[in-house]
Amino acid sequence: xxxxxxxxxxxxxxxxxxxxxxxxxxxxxxxxxxxxxxxxxxxxxxxxxxxxxxxxxxxxxxxxxxxxxxxxxxxxxxxxxxxxxxxxxxxxxxxxxxxxxxxxxxxxxxxxxxxxxxxxxxxxxxxxxxxxxxxxxxxxxxxxxxxxxxxxxxxxxxxxxxxxxxxxxxxxxxxxxxxxxxxxxxxxxxxxxxxxxxxxxxxxxxxxxxxxxxxxxxxxxxxxxxxxxxxxxxxxxxxxxxxxxxxxxxxxxxxxxxxxxxxxxxxxxxxxxxxxxxxxxxxxxxxxxxxxxxxxxxxxxxxxxxxxxxxxx
Amino acid sequence: xxxxxxxxxxxxxxxxxxxxxxxxxxxxxxxxxxxxxxxxxxxxxxxxxxxxxxxxxxxxxxxxxxxxxxxxxxxxxxxxxxxxxxxxxxxxxxxxxxxxxxxxxxxxxxxxxxxxxxxxxxxxxxxxxxxxxxxxxxxxxxxxxxxxxxxxxxxxxxxxxxxxxxxxxxxxxxxxxxxxxxxxxxxxxxxxxxxxxxxxxxxxxxxxxxxxxxxxxxxxxxxxxxxxxxxxx
Numbered sequence: 001x002x003x004x005x006x007x008x009x010x011x012x013x014x015x016x017x018x019x020x021x022x023x024x025x026x027x028x029x030x031x032x033x034x035x036x037x038x039x040x041x042x043x044x045x046x047x048x049x050x051x052x053x054x055x056x057x058x059x060x061x062x063x064x065x066x067x068x069x070x071x072x073x074x075x076x077x078x079x080x081x082x083x084x085x086x087x088x089x090x091x092x093x094x095x096x097x098x099x100x101x102x103x104x105x106x107x108x109x110x111x112x113x114x115x116x117x118x119x120x121x122x123x124x125x126x127x128x129x130x131x132x133x134x135x136x137x138x139x140x141x142x143x144x145x146x147x148x149x150x151x152x153x154x155x156x157x158x159x160x161x162x163x164x165x166x167x168x169x170x171x172x173x174x175x176x177x178x179x180x181x182x183x184x185x186x187x188x189x190x191x192x193x194x195x196x197x198x199x200x201x202x203x204x205x206x207x208x209x210x211x212x213x214x215x216x217x218x219x220x221x222x223x224x225x226x227x228x229x230x231x232x233x234x235x236x237x238x239x240x241x242x243x244x245x246x247x248x249x250x251x252x253x254x255x256x257x258x259x260x261x262x263x264x265x266x267x268x269x270x271x272x273x274x275x276x277x278x279x280x281x282x283x284x285x286x287x288x289x290x291x292x293x294x295x296x297x298x299x300x301x302x303x304x305x306x307x308x309x310x311x312x313x
Numbered sequence: 314x315x316x317x318x319x320x321x322x323x324x325x326x327x328x329x330x331x332x333x334x335x336x337x338x339x340x341x342x343x344x345x346x347x348x349x350x351x352x353x354x355x356x357x358x359x360x361x362x363x364x365x366x367x368x369x370x371x372x373x374x375x376x377x378x379x380x381x382x383x384x385x386x387x388x389x390x391x392x393x394x395x396x397x398x399x400x401x402x403x404x405x406x407x408x409x410x411x412x413x414x415x416x417x418x419x420x421x422x423x424x425x426x427x428x429x430x431x432x433x434x435x436x437x438x439x440x441x442x443x444x445x446x447x448x449x450x451x452x453x454x455x456x457x458x459x460x461x462x463x464x465x466x467x468x469x470x471x472x473x474x475x476x477x478x479x480x481x482x483x484x485x486x487x488x489x490x491x492x493x494x495x496x497x498x499x500x501x502x503x504x505x506x507x508x509x510x511x512x513x514x515x516x517x518x519x520x521x522x523x524x525x526x527x528x529x530x531x532x533x534x535x536x537x538x539x540x541x542x543x544x545x546x
Contacts, residue, residue, distance in 0.1 A: 037445075060443055063440055065472050066472065068468035068472060070464070070468050071468035071469050073433075074430060074434050074437060075437035076437060077437055078433065078441060079437045079441040080441075081423070081438055082437075082438050082447075083441070083445070084441045102433075109424045110424055111416045
């Protein structure tokens with residue numbers, strides 16, 4: 001199978017499952033390009049066909065570089081150096097991991113902004129195996145200064161987060177997924193309290209919220225929701241914690257990615273922290289469904305219920 | 314007229330070099346780029362210290378980043394840098410390091426040092442300028458033959474060739490430093506991707522000038538500047 005075939009099949013698989021966040025992304029960017037001449041799109045074959053309409057209206061501002069991810073980010077940096085607002089997009093490992101030095105140097109070190117939009121998340125479609133999984137993406141971006149990181153849990157959150165990002169000139173990572181919650185929550189600065197309780201505070205990030213709510217339906221804990229993990233809402237966490245210092249972090253990517261933020265937020269508050277997420281200890285050599293992988297990592301409602309109840313007592 | 318200024322400026326370069334300390338680790342690389350840098354800044358690039366933010370200026374991207382003494386000396390000779398800045402280069406607090414940082418030095422177009430980044434950045438600049446209707450500015454990217462090992466260059470070469478970016482010129486300095494060499498010459502790597510190519514003596518400023526100013530409509534141009542060892546200082 002050639003690389004082009006493979007990318008084509010990836011696209012088909014995504015289209016046949018759940019494309020809502022990705023479609024919202026494409027619609028939002030396409031519409032914004034009509035009114036904002038700064039916006040440009042850079043793809044590396046993946047989703048290139050979805051920007052046909054945008055390309056027909058703005059041929060000079062939609063660039064498909066082929067399957068060349070280093071060039072994709074380099075070109076993105078060059079566009080930004082001329083004053084444009086570039087949006088680069090690919091599958092998570094090919095957007096973040098493969099051209100990571102370009103992200104570090106061609107964007108950050110050049111002191112320019114860009115919006116990186118990924119699809120595939122940690123393991124949206126595990127039939128493709130490890131090569132198409134990137135649970136470390138947020139942790140990687142988190143090693144670089146000046147990035148805002150959004151992990152939306154619903155397509156309506158994608159629209160508002162993206163609209164704000166397109167109007168800015170900073171560095172933004174927007175992590176899309178086919179996993180999503182039943183409803184959207186307001187986006188913007190700060191955590192949103194979804195449920196109030198007394199025995200601890202659970203921070204649910206993006207698409208983990210519905211599983212967290214199911215897991216804690218009989219547990220006396222506060223549940224905070226956020227689609228934005230960088231910057232991390234230190235004050236919001238402190239307020240929610242008060243003197244009850246049991247904190248559970250549930251993230252849909254590498255376990256403990258935001259643990260250092262909790263540590264910083266609660267530096268003056270004696271606290272306990274349970275950080276849940278995609279396991280670090282071994283590579284899961286299995287295909288199947290995303291739900292099956294959730295269960296392996298304890299991110300399904302049953303696994304979360306077990307971990308959280310044991311932790312808060 | 315221009316020639317007088319040119320000769321005077323060129324003759325001042327050794328003194329500007331002397332202002333930088335003698336611990337330069339890439340002296341050979343630095344001097345191999347000097348004729349190219351001088352020709353560009355003296356006779357080719359439409360840019361000046363007063364226009365470092367002009368969107369219609371020409372851009373020069375020192376992709377390889379290493380051996381920046383020649384670059385700093387030329388920038389100082391052309392008024393982008395106060396020559397006194399050269400005296401304490403690489404010190405903490407100096408804007409001048411062993412690799413240039415665009416944030417610290419007005420007139421430096423890209424921060425470089427890690428090899429293989431400048432070409433794709435240049436492609437993006439040409440595309441970005443074109444998208445804004447700015448078809449006049451040219452973008453020059455200097456790469457080294459050792460740097461050319463990095464695969465990222467070849468992604469950008471293929472892309473620029475297919476897109477026919479005629480506002481882009483690459484100056485490839487070939488001083489034989491690539492461990493495994495480039496059989497058939499560096500120019501062939503560009504030519505196969507549809508670039509206009511020319512190979513010149515990298516110390517012949519007249520030949521460089523013509524290579525940098527000849528039209529190459531519809532295609533990017535690669536100027537391979539050969540530096541022979543006997544030219545080493």
